[in-house]
Amino acid sequence: MTKVIQVAPPRVFSELKPWLQDHYQDLPKRLQSVAVFAMHNPEVIALNTVASISDQVGVTPSAMVRFAKSIGYQGFSDMQTVFQESMRHMPQPYAERLNSMQRSAGREQTVLSQFTQAAAESIARLEQNVAESALLRASEQLAQARMVYIAGQGRAEPVVTYLHYTLVKLGVQSVILSGMHHSMADKARMLKTDDVLLAISFSPYTANTRELVDICLLNKTKVVALTDSTLSPIARADDYHLEVLEEEVSGFRGLSATMCLALCLAVETGRVRAELDEKLNA
Amino acid sequence: MTKVIQVAPPRVFSELKPWLQDHYQDLPKRLQSVAVFAMHNPEVIALNTVASISDQVGVTPSAMVRFAKSIGYQGFSDMQTVFQESMRHMPQPYAERLNSMQRSAGREQTVLSQFTQAAAESIARLEQNVAESALLRASEQLAQARMVYIAGQGRAEPVVTYLHYTLVKLGVQSVILSGMHHSMADKARMLKTDDVLLAISFSPYTANTRELVDICLLNKTKVVALTDSTLSPIARADDYHLEVLEEEVSGFRGLSATMCLALCLAVETGRVRAELDEKLNA
DNA sequence: ACCCAAAGGAAATATTCATTCCAAATAAAC
DNA sequence: GTTTATTTGGAATGAATATTTCCTTTGGGT
Numbered sequence: 001m002t003k004v005i006q007v008a009p010p011r012v013f014s015e016l017k018p019w020l021q022d023h024y025q026d027l028p029k030r031l032q033s034v035a036v037f038a039m040h041n042p043e044v045i046a047l048n049t050v051a052s053i054s055d056q057v058g059v060t061p062s063a064m065v066r067f068a069k070s071i072g073y074q075g076f077s078d079m080q081t082v083f084q085e086s087m088r089h090m091p092q093p094y095a096e097r098l099n100s101m102q103r104s105a106g107r108e109q110t111v112l113s114q115f116t117q118a119a120a121e122s123i124a125r126l127e128q129n130v131a132e133s134a135l136l137r138a139s140e141q142l143a144q145a146r147m148v149y150i151a152g153q154g155r156a157e158p159v160v161t162y163l164h165y166t167l168v169k170l171g172v173q174s175v176i177l178s179g180m181h182h183s184m185a186d187k188a189r190m191l192k193t194d195d196v197l198l199a200i201s202f203s204p205y206t207a208n209t210r211e212l213v214d215i216c217l218l219n220k221t222k223v224v225a226l227t228d229s230t231l232s233p234i235a236r237a238d239d240y241h242l243e244v245l246e247e248e249v250s251g252f253r254g255l256s257a258t259m260c261l262a263l264c265l266a267v268e269t270g271r272v273r274a275e276l277d278e279k280l281n282a
Numbered sequence: 283m284t285k286v287i288q289v290a291p292p293r294v295f296s297e298l299k300p301w302l303q304d305h306y307q308d309l310p311k312r313l314q315s316v317a318v319f320a321m322h323n324p325e326v327i328a329l330n331t332v333a334s335i336s337d338q339v340g341v342t343p344s345a346m347v348r349f350a351k352s353i354g355y356q357g358f359s360d361m362q363t364v365f366q367e368s369m370r371h372m373p374q375p376y377a378e379r380l381n382s383m384q385r386s387a388g389r390e391q392t393v394l395s396q397f398t399q400a401a402a403e404s405i406a407r408l409e410q411n412v413a414e415s416a417l418l419r420a421s422e423q424l425a426q427a428r429m430v431y432i433a434g435q436g437r438a439e440p441v442v443t444y445l446h447y448t449l450v451k452l453g454v455q456s457v458i459l460s461g462m463h464h465s466m467a468d469k470a471r472m473l474k475t476d477d478v479l480l481a482i483s484f485s486p487y488t489a490n491t492r493e494l495v496d497i498c499l500l501n502k503t504k505v506v507a508l509t510d511s512t513l514s515p516i517a518r519a520d521d522y523h524l525e526v527l528e529e530e531v532s533g534f535r536g537l538s539a540t541m542c543l544a545l546c547l548a549v550e551t552g553r554v555r556a557e558l559d560e561k562l563n564a
Numbered sequence: 565a566c567c568c569a570a571a572g573g574a575a576a577t578a579t580t581c582a583t584t585c586c587a588a589a590t591a592a593a594c
Numbered sequence: 595g596t597t598t599a600t601t602t603g604g605a606a607t608g609a610a611t612a613t614t615t616c617c618t619t620t621g622g623g624t
Binding site: 359 | 611
Binding site: 040043044046047084087088110111112113115116119120123124126127130132135154155157158159161162165252254255256257259260261263264267268 | 325328329366369370392393394395397398401402405406408409412414417436437439440441443444447492534536537538539541542543545546549550
């Protein structure tokens with residue numbers, strides 16, 4: 001009989017990883033293949049049958065069983081349960097919100113809980129303060145645009161990146177303006193009247209973004225703005241602006257609510273755009 | 283024979299949900315029990331056997347099969363694959379996400395409220411699942427680094443931008459790796475042993491980031507990873523990883539909880555770094 | 565109260581799948 | 595170069611599990 005590890009095998013996935021790293025060298029060739037595959041595609045191990053997996057790895061089914069046994073498991077199925085267990089993000093079907101609420105009430109605040117609480121509050125406020133209709137109007141503007149130009153600097157830049165990423169995935173043409181090394185005037189010249197500027201800016205409002213908005217409004221180019229207050233210089237009467245205010249924790253402001261709003265805006269734009277495209281084709 | 287739906291059954295979980303909401307009333311009592319359970323515990327359906335599930339629901343095995351067939355599936359196994367697919371985070375094409383969005387639109391939840399709710403839940407779960415100690419350990423690694431190299435692509439890129447922005451503001455030296463047009467090997471060569479790689483990656487995990495982590499670990503360079511599951515290939519035993527799972531709304535995953543965690547990480551790193559500097563000067 | 569159709573339960577059946585076994589191949593030892 | 599141990603592939607086996615069948619129960623309509 002092949003040498004089989006007699007000690008108890010890891011019952012959780014996080015312990016299995018280091019075990020494999022330690023013993024990888026001593027394993028037979030095929031078993032090494034399985035080990036690499038298992039670490040790179042644990043979901044496949046968790047969900048598929050021996051036949052299907054061994055096929056993907058490029059080994060025979062028996063190799064899978066040998067692999068499991070060489071670690072100390074009773075068989076493949078035994079090992080698979082370990083992979084499955086680490087997949088469940090289970091435990092809180094019931095009193096989940098209650099629980100975390102109670103905990104944050106009495107106990108002393110950890111760094112994490114402080115920030116999660118601030119984020120949760122920001123998001124709750126977002127839902128109250130932003131009208132669905134405003135979101136829809138902004139989305140319609142973006143959906144009708146020939147091209148969406150996105151601008152924003154500093155703390156707004158991650159939002160720019162995210163909006164660009166999502167819009168492109170949804171089939172809405174868009175370009176990031178912030179990265180380019182042009183003067184504001186040059187940038188503004190790029191925008192035709194059927195384009196739309198999507199400007200993101202938080203206080204302290206950077207001069208660049210503000211300037212860009214000014215020029216666009218002068219040129220009658222549509223502007224959709226995402227900002228943190230109606231007092232913001234980029235929130236003007238003749239543009240479409242959405243307001244999101246992040247709660248701050250000892251001077252730090254997050255982006256949780258902002259990202260949520262950004263996603264809403266992108267998805268809604270994608271939806272409206274799809275509707276428009278359908279009408280055109282009909 | 284019982285009446286069986288003849289049209290093609292939903293092949294993705296997000297379509298199954300609204301289907302059940304619509305037809306719930308017309309189902310026999312036992313099948314309703316199954317429906318409720320399935321919507322509340324999709325992981326159980328995905329991972330367990332008919333016998334085990336029916337036991338948990340409190341019905342007989344045949345009820346499970348009948349349930350699947352009444353929806354239009356060939357049998358339980360057929361339905362189970364749909365639940366399994368929803369577990370591996372394999373995304374569906376964006377066009378289809380918009381479709382399923384439209385179909386579930388009627389359910390009077392506004393777009394905004396759907397996404398804020400998902401964000402709030404993600405954040406609540408973040409607080410429960412991430413241990414303060416893990417956050418601290420990761421921060422210590424970053425704080426001790428001579429230089430922090432940040433890597434991440436696709437949906438992770440806004441997080442990269444944000445972390446870089448915040449870390450720099452806090453006086454922690456850091457560089458973004460993703461933008462550079464070097465081979466992975468070249469990038470890895472940049473990292474000295476007293477540097478730290480901060481890798482952000484969500485499923486489907488991009489090969490680039492994974493490769494970078496692999497190389498760094500081989501070179502004994504410290505790695506701090508931010509990912510969406512312990513099964514992620516970049517969550518390894520010898521790195522310091524933080525896990526954050528975003529709730530999805532009809533196929534769309536936000537970044538609200540992720541951004542919150544990123545901010546925590548950055549702030550905590552800044553704090554630890556300040557402490558270290560103080561000791562040096564004293 | 566009776567009948568009929570729909571629903572539910574329990575056990576038989578069929579299928580799928582993990583596991584085992586053995587022979588062939590490969591690598592190691594002498 | 596021969597022998598011995600280890601590894602490997604493929605088919606046979608047997609266990610686990612989904613599915614079907616049949617019979618009982620329930621509930622609504624007349």
